[in-house]
Amino acid sequence: MAALFIGVAAVAISSPGYFRGVLTGEAGHANRCGEGSWQYKYAMIVRDVQPADLSAVAVLLGQLGYELDEQEVRGRLDRVRKASDHSVRVAVVDGKIVGLLHVFERPALEKPCEAVVQSLVVDAGLRGNGVGAALMxxxxxxxxxxxxxxxxxxxxxxxxxARAFYERIGYGLSATSHFMRRDL
Incomplete structure (x- = not known):
């Protein structure tokens, strides 16, 4: 699968300005999008996660509070990547992975099938710069x-x-619940 490019052609990544009219699309096939209110501070690439990204994924998950060793992350990532109804994407700025998205399709009996964002994390140093909005x-x-x-x-x-971020991009509280677990 080709990488999705997000950024502005002919603008250096180090440019301090915010970008509007972001170009996205598969390599060589850029399309204009971002007509909404989004502004991106950095040119970035959003692409499928690769096995070589393991270390960066572990660091980002650690920033969410999930301290996992690389072997554990490798096993989980391998399993998720094999599932056709899951997608794991990373945001890359200046060659560094700065964001992670895991989304999957959840069929249900009591409601229509929907997409579930299982994980979204942006490197703490780049939060508030449009990376999370791009991943969403x-x-x-x-x-x-x-x-x-x-x-x-x-x-x-x-x-x-996080809740304030999701509300800013249009998500609203739908329900409250108790998350319950029983270890096997």
């Missing part, structure tokens, strides 16, 4: 391409900044 646009495009009518996600109640 990726999740929404992935869902639309699969004919899904909605994207849902869960955010912990103590993650106020």
């Amino acid at each position: 646009q990726e999740a929404e495009a992935w869902a639309r391409d699969r004919g899904l009518a909605s994207v849902v996600l869960y955010t912990r109640t103590d993650r106020d900044a």
